[in-house]
Amino acid sequence: MKLFKSISLAVVCLILGVMMAWQFSSVKQNQVLAQYEKKNINEIFDELLIEKNNNENLKLRLQELQLEVDTFKAGETDVQENIKALEEAVLLARIKAGLETIKGPGLIITIEAGGIKTVEDRHIEELINELKATDVQAVSINDERIVGMSEIRKAGDYIMVNGNQLVPPYTIKAIGDPDNMERSLRLMAGVLEKFQYYEFIVNIKKEENVIIPAIREEYIKIDKLTPVR
Amino acid sequence: MRKGYRTVMFIGFVLFGILINVQLRSTLASNPNADTSAKEYAIELEKERNEGKRLMEQLAVKEAELEQLWQNLGTNSNNQEINELLRKRDFEYLRAGLTTVSGRGIVITMEDAPAKGELDVNEYIIHDGNINDVLEALKENGAQAISINGERVVFNTKPVCAGPTIIVNENRYPPPYVIEAIGDPDVLYDAIETLPQVAFMRLTDIRIQTEKKEEIIINRYRTYSSTESQLKGIEVIEK
Numbered sequence: 001m002k003l004f005k006s007i008s009l010a011v012v013c014l015i016l017g018v019m020m021a022w023q024f025s026s027v028k029q030n031q032v033l034a035q036y037e038k039k040n041i042n043e044i045f046d047e048l049l050i051e052k053n054n055n056e057n058l059k060l061r062l063q064e065l066q067l068e069v070d071t072f073k074a075g076e077t078d079v080q081e082n083i084k085a086l087e088e089a090v091l092l093a094r095i096k097a098g099l100e101t102i103k104g105p106g107l108i109i110t111i112e113a114g115g116i117k118t119v120e121d122r123h124i125e126e127l128i129n130e131l132k133a134t135d136v137q138a139v140s141i142n143d144e145r146i147v148g149m150s151e152i153r154k155a156g157d158y159i160m161v162n163g164n165q166l167v168p169p170y171t172i173k174a175i176g177d178p179d180n181m182e183r184s185l186r187l188m189a190g191v192l193e194k195f196q197y198y199e200f201i202v203n204i205k206k207e208e209n210v211i212i213p214a215i216r217e218e219y220i221k222i223d224k225l226t227p228v229r
Numbered sequence: 230m231r232k233g234y235r236t237v238m239f240i241g242f243v244l245f246g247i248l249i250n251v252q253l254r255s256t257l258a259s260n261p262n263a264d265t266s267a268k269e270y271a272i273e274l275e276k277e278r279n280e281g282k283r284l285m286e287q288l289a290v291k292e293a294e295l296e297q298l299w300q301n302l303g304t305n306s307n308n309q310e311i312n313e314l315l316r317k318r319d320f321e322y323l324r325a326g327l328t329t330v331s332g333r334g335i336v337i338t339m340e341d342a343p344a345k346g347e348l349d350v351n352e353y354i355i356h357d358g359n360i361n362d363v364l365e366a367l368k369e370n371g372a373q374a375i376s377i378n379g380e381r382v383v384f385n386t387k388p389v390c391a392g393p394t395i396i397v398n399e400n401r402y403p404p405p406y407v408i409e410a411i412g413d414p415d416v417l418y419d420a421i422e423t424l425p426q427v428a429f430m431r432l433t434d435i436r437i438q439t440e441k442k443e444e445i446i447i448n449r450y451r452t453y454s455s456t457e458s459q460l461k462g463i464e465v466i467e468k
Binding site: 009013015016019020023026027029040041043047048050051052054059063065068072073079082086087089090092093094096098103104105135136138146147148149153211220222223224225227228 | 284411
C-alpha cells in the first residue's frame, strides 16, 4: 500500500513536470511566432527562401574553408602550394575591388534621350542599383568600372563617374546572369517602364563575352583607413 | 503524516488540472482561425534563422583559424616570396573592403517619423532610395569606407526595402539605420546636412542625426558565398 502511494505520487509528479515543460515551451514558441503575425504569408515565404539560400551558401563556404584549412595543414611545408593559394587570394581581392579587367556573360545596355528629357545621373543610378540587386559581378558605365566608392554625379547636362565626364549615349555593361538581370529591369513599374515614359531610347543586348575594364589603381584611396586586426 | 501527504496530492492535482486547462486553451486558441501554413512557414523560418546564426559562428571560427595558420606561416618561414605575398594580400584586402578599418568620420542615424501625419504614410518612413541618396552624397564627398548597420558597402551593395526593414548584403535590419563613413568629418558632415533630400525627410519628421567622430570602426565585407560561385563564368584578362 505504502509502495503504491509512493509510485502514484511519483507518477503524478512526473506528469506534472512534463506538462510544465510542455506548457513552457509552447508559450515561448508563441512569443517567438508573434513577431510574424503582422506579416502576410508571401512575405514570410520570401524570407524563408532568402534564408534557405543564404544557409546553403554558408554551408558551401564552410566546406571550402575546411578544405583550405585541411590542405594547409597537410602540406604545411609545401611552399609552392601556399604561394599558389596566396596568389589566388590576391587575385580574388583585386577582382572584388574592381582592379582587374574581366570577361563573362552579361548585358550591354545603351541609353539615350529620345524626347525632351535628358538622361540624368539619377536615372543611371537607378538602373545601376537595379543591376546591383541581382548578384552582378561587375558593372561599368562607358567603360568606367563601378567600384565600392564610385560616385555617379551630375555635371551640367552630362554625368560624371569616378571623376571623369561621360557623354551620351551611355553604355552600361554588366557581367552576371543575363536573364536574371533583364527580368529585374523589365519588372512591372520597374526602371525600364519609367524610361519609356521619359522617351529614352534603350537597347538591351545579351552577350556571351562582355568585357569590363579595371579601374585605375590610383582611384581607390585608402590613406584615411587604418587596418584593425 | 497522512494529512501532509494528502495536502501534497491535493495541490499536485489542482496544479495538474490548471495546466491541462491552460494548455488545452492555448492549443485551441492558436489553431482554428490562424493560417496554419503561415505558421508552419514561420516555424521553419525561425529554424533557418537559428541555423544561419550557427553557421555564421562556425564560419567566423574557421576564418580565424585559417588566418592564424597564414600568420604563423609568415612568421615561421623565412620565405621571402611568401612574406611578400602576405603583404600584398593585406594591401589588396584593404582596398577591396575585406579588412576591418578605423578612422575619422561621421555617423548618421536615420529613423522613421514617430507618427503618421496628414500625408501618405510612405512620406513618413525611410525607403531604400533615401539611404541611396545618403550613400551617394558620402561617396561624392570622398568617403573611403562606408557601412550600413555594420554591413560594409562594396561595389554591389544595394539596400533593398523589405516592408519596414531593409536588406543589406543579404542581411535584414530594422530601423534605426546607422550609416558610418570614414573620410574628412567636416566635409562629410556638411555634405549630409546640406543635402536637399535630408531636408525633405526632416520636413515629415523623419529623424536624421549626423555626428562627427574621431574614431569610427567599419567592419570588413563578409563573404557568405563560396569563392567558386563568386568567380562563376568570369575570366580575368591581362591588360
